[in-house]
Amino acid sequence: MWDSAPQSTQGPATVAEPSVSVVVPATDDPPTLPAARAAIEAQLEAGDELIVQREPAGAGPALARNLGAERARGELLVFVDADVVVGPDAIARLRAALGGPDAPDAVFGAYDRDPAHPSPVSRYRNLLHHHVHATSAGEAETFWAGLGAVRGDRFRAVGGFDPLRFRSPSVEDIELGMRLRAGGARIVLDPAIQGRHLKRWTLRSMLRDDHLRRARPWARLLIE
Numbered sequence: 001m002w003d004s005a006p007q008s009t010q011g012p013a014t015v016a017e018p019s020v021s022v023v024v025p026a027t028d029d030p031p032t033l034p035a036a037r038a039a040i041e042a043q044l045e046a047g048d049e050l051i052v053q054r055e056p057a058g059a060g061p062a063l064a065r066n067l068g069a070e071r072a073r074g075e076l077l078v079f080v081d082a083d084v085v086v087g088p089d090a091i092a093r094l095r096a097a098l099g100g101p102d103a104p105d106a107v108f109g110a111y112d113r114d115p116a117h118p119s120p121v122s123r124y125r126n127l128l129h130h131h132v133h134a135t136s137a138g139e140a141e142t143f144w145a146g147l148g149a150v151r152g153d154r155f156r157a158v159g160g161f162d163p164l165r166f167r168s169p170s171v172e173d174i175e176l177g178m179r180l181r182a183g184g185a186r187i188v189l190d191p192a193i194q195g196r197h198l199k200r201w202t203l204r205s206m207l208r209d210d211h212l213r214r215a216r217p218w219a220r221l222l223i224e
Contacts, residue, residue, distance in 0.1 A: 018074070018075040018076050018095065018098065018099055019047040019048055019073070019074040019075050019076070020044075020045070020048045020049075020074045020075075020076045020078055020091060020094070020095055020149075021048070021049050021050075021051060021068075021069075021072030021073060021074030021076070021077055021078065021152075022040050022044075022048070022049070022050045022051065022078040022079075022080055022091070023051050023053060023065055023068035023069055023072060023077060023078065023079050023080075024036060024037070024040070024050070024051070024052045024053065024068075024079075024080050024081070024082050025053050025054075025055055025061040025064030025065050025068065025081070025082065026052055026053070026054060026055065026064070026082040027054070027055045027082075028054075030082050030083065032082055032083040032198040032199075033052070033082050035085050035198065036080065036081075036082050036083065036084055036085055036086075036198070037050065037052065039085045039086045039088075040080060040086055040091065042088075043086070043088070043089075043090070043091035043092065044091070045095075047074070048074060048091075049072070049073065049074060051068040051071060051072060052068075052082075053065070053067050053068035053071075058167070059163060059167055060163070060166060060167050060168040060169055060170075060172070061081075061145070061161075061169055061172070062161035062162060062163040062165075062166045062167075062172040063161070063163035063167075065079055065145065065160070065161050066160040066161055066163060069152070069155060069156075069160055072152065074152065075151065075152055076094070076095065076098055076149050076150070076151060076152065077149060077150050077151075077152050077155050078091065078094055078148070078149040079145040079146075079147075079148055079149070079150075079173075080146070080147055080195070081145070081146045081147070083197060083198045083199045084111075084146055084147055084195040084196065084197055084198070085116075085195055085196040085198060086147060086194075086195045087112065087193070087194040087195055087196070090109065090147065090193050090194060090195060093109075093190065093192065093193045094107060094109075094148075094149040094193060095149075097149070097188065097190060097193070098149055098151060104185075104186035104187060104188040105150065105151050105154045105180065105185035105186050105187065106143055106148065106149065106150035106151070106154065106177070106180060106185060106186070106187040106188070107148065107149055107187070107188045107189070107190055107193070108140070108143055108144040108145075108146075108147060108148030108149070108187070108188075108189055108190070108193070109133070109144075109147045109148065109189075109190055109191060109192070109193025109194055109195065110129070110130055110133030110134060110147070110189075110191040110193070110194055110195075111126050111129050111130045111133070111146070111147075111194065111195060111196070111197045112130065112194040112195065112196050112197075113127065113130055114196060115127070115196070115197050116196060116197065116198040116199075117198070117199070117200040117201070119200065119201070119202075121201045121202055121203050122199070122200055122201040124201075125201045126197050126199075126201075129197075130191075133189060133191045134191040136189055136191075137189055137190065137191050138188065138189060139186070139187070139188060139189075140177070140187045140188060140189040141177065141178065141181055141187070142173070142174040142177035142178060142181075142187070143173050143174065143176050143177030143180060143187055144173055144174075144177075144189075145161075145172070145173035145176075146173075146195070146197075147193060147194075147195045148173070150180070150185075154180060154183070154185050155180075157183060158176070158179045158180055158183055159179075160176070161173070161175075161176050162175060162176070
C-alpha cells in the first residue's frame with residue numbers, strides 16, 4: 001500500500017561527504033520498483049538516503065521528483081527512474097563525478113547494453129539510447145533524469161523540474177538541463193555510469209513516446 005509521504009531508507013549516522021539523496025518517482029506500485037530499489041540500497045553509504053516518491057494523481061514525474069527533492073537532505077540529488085536497475089558502481093561514480101572542487105554541477109549516465117526485455121523493439125530502443133549517450137560523452141547542454149545527479153543548491157536555484165508544463169513523462173529533464181546551463185551550471189555526460197532498463201517497449205509505445213512525448217516538446221524548447 002502506498003502513502004503520499006516518501007519512503008526513505010537512510011544509512012548509518014556517520015555522514016560521508018558529499019551525502020547523496022536518491023529520488024525515485026513511481027506511480028502506484030510498479031513491478032520494477034523492488035529491483036530498482038534493491039540495487040540502490042546496496043550502494044548507499046553513511047548519511048545517504050533513498051526516497052521513493054509517489055506521483056500525485058493527475059501529475060507526472062516532474063512533480064514527484066520535486067516533492068522528493070524537497071524532503072532530501074543530501075548535498076547531491078540523484079534521480080533514478082523506477083524501471084532502472086543501477087549498475088553496481090553507479091552511485092559511487094555519480095558521487096565521485098560531483099565530489100571534487102572543479103567538478104561539474106550535474107552528471108548523467110546511460111542505459112547499459114543489456115536491456116531486460118528481449119523483444120526486438122525493446123532491444124532496439126534501449127540500444128539506440130545507449131549508443132547515443134555512449135557517443136556523446138563530455139560536456140552536455142541538457143540533463144537526463146533516468147540516471148543522473150545534480151548539486152542540490154543548483155537544482156533549487158532554478159526551481160527544480162517544471163511540473164506545470166510537464167504533467168506527464170516528457171522532456172522535463174531536458175528542459176531542466178537547459179535552465180541549469182542558462183544559469184551557468186556545467187553538465188557532463190558520463191556513459192560509464194550505467195543502469196539496466198527494465199521497460200518493455202512496443203512499437204506503439206515507442207512511436208508515442210518518441211514523437212508525442214519527446215520530439216515535439218523538444219522541438220518547441222529549441223525554438224523558444
